[in-house]
Amino acid sequence: MEIEKLARKYAVKNAYEYGKANVGSVLSKVISKAPEAKADMRALSALIGKVVDEVNSLDRSSLEEEYNGYADEFGAEESAKRAASKPKFELPGAVMGKVVTRFSPEPSGFMHIGHTKAALIAETFARQYNGMFCLHFDDTNPENERQEFVDQFHKDLEWLGMGFDKEYYSSDHIEHIYSLAKRLIDKGSAYVCTCDRETIKKNRFDGRECEHRARQPAESLEMFEGMLNGDYEEEQAIVRFKYDMSHQNTTLRDPTMLRIKRATHYRQGDKYIVWPSYYFNTPIIDSVMGITDAMRSKEYEQSEALYREILSALGLRVPNIYAFSRLNIKGNITSKRKLRALIKAGDISGYDDPRLMTIAALRRRGVQPKAIRELMLNIGFSKAESVIDQAALFAENRKIIDPIAKHLFFVSNPIKVVVEGTTQKDVRLKLHPHGRANEFREYRTNNTFYISGSDAETINPGESVRLKDLFDVQIETSTANHIRARAASDEVNASIIHWVADPYFVECSVSLPGDLLTDEEEYNPDSMKVEKGFVESYARNLKKGDIVQFERFGYAVLDDKERMDFIFISK
RNA sequence: GCUCCUAUCGUCUAGCUCGGCCAAGGACAUGGGGCUUUCAACCCUAAAACCCGGGUUCAAAUCCCGGUGGGAGCACCA
Numbered sequence: 001m002e003i004e005k006l007a008r009k010y011a012v013k014n015a016y017e018y019g020k021a022n023v024g025s026v027l028s029k030v031i032s033k034a035p036e037a038k039a040d041m042r043a044l045s046a047l048i049g050k051v052v053d054e055v056n057s058l059d060r061s062s063l064e065e066e067y068n069g070y071a072d073e074f075g076a077e078e079s080a081k082r083a084a085s086k087p088k089f090e091l092p093g094a095v096m097g098k099v100v101t102r103f104s105p106e107p108s109g110f111m112h113i114g115h116t117k118a119a120l121i122a123e124t125f126a127r128q129y130n131g132m133f134c135l136h137f138d139d140t141n142p143e144n145e146r147q148e149f150v151d152q153f154h155k156d157l158e159w160l161g162m163g164f165d166k167e168y169y170s171s172d173h174i175e176h177i178y179s180l181a182k183r184l185i186d187k188g189s190a191y192v193c194t195c196d197r198e199t200i201k202k203n204r205f206d207g208r209e210c211e212h213r214a215r216q217p218a219e220s221l222e223m224f225e226g227m228l229n230g231d232y233e234e235e236q237a238i239v240r241f242k243y244d245m246s247h248q249n250t251t252l253r254d255p256t257m258l259r260i261k262r263a264t265h266y267r268q269g270d271k272y273i274v275w276p277s278y279y280f281n282t283p284i285i286d287s288v289m290g291i292t293d294a295m296r297s298k299e300y301e302q303s304e305a306l307y308r309e310i311l312s313a314l315g316l317r318v319p320n321i322y323a324f325s326r327l328n329i330k331g332n333i334t335s336k337r338k339l340r341a342l343i344k345a346g347d348i349s350g351y352d353d354p355r356l357m358t359i360a361a362l363r364r365r366g367v368q369p370k371a372i373r374e375l376m377l378n379i380g381f382s383k384a385e386s387v388i389d390q391a392a393l394f395a396e397n398r399k400i401i402d403p404i405a406k407h408l409f410f411v412s413n414p415i416k417v418v419v420e421g422t423t424q425k426d427v428r429l430k431l432h433p434h435g436r437a438n439e440f441r442e443y444r445t446n447n448t449f450y451i452s453g454s455d456a457e458t459i460n461p462g463e464s465v466r467l468k469d470l471f472d473v474q475i476e477t478s479t480a481n482h483i484r485a486r487a488a489s490d491e492v493n494a495s496i497i498h499w500v501a502d503p504y505f506v507e508c509s510v511s512l513p514g515d516l517l518t519d520e521e522e523y524n525p526d527s528m529k530v531e532k533g534f535v536e537s538y539a540r541n542l543k544k545g546d547i548v549q550f551e552r553f554g555y556a557v558l559d560d561k562e563r564m565d566f567i568f569i570s571k
Numbered sequence: 572g573c574u575c576c577u578a579u580c581g582u583c584u585a586g587c588u589c590g591g592c593c594a595a596g597g598a599c600a601u602g603g604g605g606c607u608u609u610c611a612a613c614c615c616u617a618a619a620a621c622c623c624g625g626g627u628u629c630a631a632a633u634c635c636c637g638g639u640g641g642g643a644g645c646a647c648c649a
Contacts, residue, residue: 010592018594024630025594031630032592041629077592085585085597092588106649141648197647205573205645238647248574250645259647278649299643302575323576325642330582378598380584384577385642392583392599402612409609434612468608496608551609571611 003037006030007048009070011055016067021052087380089124091293091320099131100292103162104282106138107149107266109336111156113357113372117327120376121295123162134289135164138282139171140275142265150266156359160369170276170285171268177276178228180284180314181239181258185220189313190257192223193240200238204253207246213254227260227274234260241280243309251303255279283307287316298323298383327379328387331515331524332357347523348516354559354567355513355527365513366547366557366569371397390515394570401547401555401569406431408441409468409498410510410550410566412533413453417499419473421487422447429469431538441538445470448502450534455497456483466494468551498551505534508564510556539564 010029015021026048031037037044055063091099101122105115126133135157139145157164184190193200193212203210215223220239227237239258247253257280262273276284283306286294301323311318333339334357342348352360362372374396379388407430424444431439449467456478459465464474474488512529535550542548542558547569549555555569 014594022594024591028591028593028630030591035591038591045629087584104649108649138649144648201646207573235647250574253645256647261647275647277647282649297643298576300649302644325577375583378583382577382584384584386583389582389599395599398612405611407609407611433607433609466608470608490608494608498609549609549611551611553609554611 003030003034003044004047004051006033007051008055009073011048011052012063012066012070013074015055015058015063021055023048023052026052086377087382089121089128089381091125091129091322093320094125094129094293097130098292099126099129100134100290101126101131102134102136102286102289102291102294103157103164104136104138104296105153106141106145107153108141108144108146109149109339110351110358110360111153112334112359113329113362114327114334116160116359116372117324117376117379118295118297119157119160119162120373121324121381124377124381125293125295126165131292132165132290133163134291135167136285136289137167137169137171138278138285139169139265139267140278140281142261142263142268142275145266147266152360156363159363160359160372166289168285168289169267170281171265171272173285173288174268174272174276176288177258177281177284178274181276181280182221182224184241184257184313185224185239186217187313188217189242190220190239191215191217191242192220192227192237193254194223194237197235203245204250207253209245209254213240213242213245224258227258230273232260234262236260241306241310241313243306249302249305251279251306252309255306279303279306280310283311283318284314284316286319287311291319293320293322295322295324295381297326299326322381323383324381325383325385328385329357330387330389331517331519332390333517334358342516342523345523347525353513354511355516364557364559365567366401366545366555367393367397368400370400391570398555398570402549403432403434405547405549405555406538406542407433407549407551408536408538409500410508410533410535410553410556411450411452411498411500412510412531412553414450414500414534415453415456415481415483416502417449417451417473417483417485419447419449419485419487420476422471422473425470427470441536443501443504443536445501449499450502450505451483451497451499452533459483459495459497464488464491464494466490466496467499468496470499500534500536504537506537506539506564508533508535508539508566510550510553510566510568511559512568535564535566 007026007030010026011021014025027045103119103122123133137150191213195210224239226232238256240254241257243252243254245253256277258274258276260273261275264270304321307321308318343350351358352364354361354365375393424446426444428440428442431441459475461475461478464472466472472488472490472494473485476484476486509530509532514527515524516527518524544558544561546558554571556566557569559565559567
């Protein structure tokens with residue numbers, strides 16, 4: 001009997017929503033609510049068939065009446081369904097309070113939005129499980145890394161509001177890495193190879209072993225000491241992990257563990273000339289530093305086997321490893337190499353050029369840390385390849401800046417308007433139209449105004465327009481750079497335009513960053529436009545970094561107060 | 572060439588582990604409407620997707636097999 005009531009309820013809902021109730025649909029609902037009914041499917045479908053027939057023979061008004069009787073229950077079910085719609089961050093088997101994650105950048109360039117994804121994923125998991133979150137500078141290539149970039153990461157991470165429980169550097173652990181390398185050589189799991197680069201590459205591709213692989217541990221050990229002592233030049237000798245030269249997974253074909261780099265290291269100076277490779281270094285540092293769950297982007301997925309093999313060969317604890325997809329931003333790049341090329345060519349001004357997706361650029365452009373975090377949380381922790389539109393970032397950002405942006409009038413390409421038949425008027429304009437109206441910009445207007453060139457184009461002699469928050473004027477004559485108008489009485493449908501009053505204005509410019517790349521992935525020469533115009537004189541009260549909404553134009557941030565340069569944020 | 576990963580509205584995703592609450596939910600973008608002396612914000616609303624083909628099952632986005640598309644690896648970079 002219970003089952004029949006349930007069937008009746010969902011048949012009514014189904015019929016109400018789709019005109020006629022459907023047996024399969026009602027059946028599904030009933031089973032999910034009362035799994036025990038599955039015991040006799042034949043009887044159940046007969047019952048539901050009967051109920052559905054009854055409900056379908058109801059007329060509309062009695063159907064609606066019956067539906068309304070369940071309205072509260074349906075409402076509760078609907079809202080429960082709508083609640084869980086954000087990407088989830090779950091680690092299978094993670095233990096509360098025991099999780100340790102890390103963000104592990106190489107200090108070889110500016111932090112960008114792609115790093116942020118990695119950092120935020122690691123941070124989110126650590127916080128979710130009430131664990132520890134570490135900052136690990138992975139600096140094992142003295143040719144690439146610089147203190148300046150370490151400093152920049154610190155600055156950007158702090159701005160993003162990321163707090164770390166611990167910070168460490170790969171390059172502080174080189175001695176330990178050496179001792180583990182020796183252990184591996186000694187037990188025959190690694191050897192010194194003196195093939196040239198091309199030979200190694202070719203053999204790896206072909207799955208062929210070289211003669212050095214059979215070298216006795218004692219000899220390799222001696223040669224490794226020689227490497228440490230500087231007996232070899234760069235590329236003359238490397239230490240390789242001895243695994244399987246014909247493994248289908250090519251990362252397991254005896255990868256490089258250590259190689260010679262004679263460049264001076266920004267942190268360690270000339271202390272070391274032999275440096276571990278990423279493949280050798282990362283698992284060891286993670287394991288030794290107590291990382292329980294290591295997330296990295298998908299391109300390392302095939303080397304997860306290697307990560308585990310190295311640690312088991314060493315008898316070290318193996319952390320859990322996870323992969324996530326790289327973040328791509330439509331029409332933008334984060335590649336160091338490409339960025340450098342654009343800077344060199346003079347196409348962009350530097351790493352904080354407002355068109356870029358570096359953290360420095362985003363900060364300069366008035367993007368709020370919270371907006372970046374929200375975006376990442378919406379994107380989630382999946383391995384599916386994706387291209388995000390900048391609009392998604394700016395939509396998050398707009399929610400945050402809208403309440404704080406001061407509203408001002410900016411007229412681009414100004415056209416002078418002289419209004420006859422009007423006199424001085426004191427106006428008070430709200431800085432935050434929807435906030436408590438306790439802040440104003442105040443002007444004493446006379447008969448001379450400026451309006452945007454684009455607005456001037458759309459109005460013709462004889463028509464009336466409304467100067468926003470002021471009064472209507474009727475256009476008398478209009479030339480390319482001068483409009484004569486007359487005060488007019490208010491008209492219901494007058495179009496509303498913004499203005500600045502003479503002499504209460506400052507000259508200014510607004511840079512409008514667009515997509516850096518064309519659809520063909522080439523540099524877009526039109527990616528930065530500049531509009532010049534007048535902003536009302538209240539702008540003198542702004543500070544660098546203040547965010548405004550230029551009404552009918554968009555959000556902007558003051559970038560250079562001296563020159564009154566603004567950067568456009570978004571509509 | 573070999574190997575790995577991946578596939579849900581235009582975009583980003585929830586759902587997939589454990590088949591039925593999914594005639595598929597949310598967000599962004601888009602269209603319409605409301606409010607408004609901004610083209611913003613806010614509110615309402617519309618259109619919009621399970622890559623393809625087989626199979627298992629009373630029931631498949633979900634499980635199995637086979638294709639196809641996309642991404643990545645095969646560095647003495649990380």
